[in-house]
Amino acid sequence: MFDTYGFAGKVFCISFQGDAFRARVSGGLFDPERNGQKLLIKAATYHNLSLRKIDAHWEATVIFDI
Template identity: 45%
Template sequence: MSYRVIDVAGDVGLRAEGKTVEECFVNAGLGLYSLITDISLVTAGEKREFSLTEETLEDMLVSFLNELIFQFDAYGFIGRDIKLEIKGNTLEAALFGEHFNAEKHERKLLVKAATYHNLVLKRENSHWIAEIIFDI
């Protein structure tokens, strides 16, 4: 996993990296999950799939992360593993995890949304870097 928390006044940010844009997105998603709970306690027993289409990779990243937040808020689903593929303007994702259980999973932050504020998504040398700020 290649992500770390960024100190942001009033909110929380993540910096994720990957050798490919897909790996960068996966690491951003895992980083998001780690803000919500200790993902080492999550069992990857259930699978959720979704796809989305966006004009730019930046829009795709924000939409992807907001879909993960929606899956948690609406259905209580927390992931431990993410597989995804980007083809043109379409992202196809498979999430592996389980329903959040307060007796099993520690609750950390209440993440409301991924934002465009100071959003960074760029290729630097041979890897991709994303910096995302979340409303909490």
């Protein structure tokens, strides 16, 4: 969305339903003068990827290419 349309999300509402989740994102067109430029995730990698169960939760480690 950002690369193609310049859309920058501002408000994220995420609700979980069983194994799935629904996300509603609102925002606007990215304005470099107003918004400031921080990190952009270019890709999610398999580098040192891990998934482990801790008590009742799962914890994932994902390294992003920035």
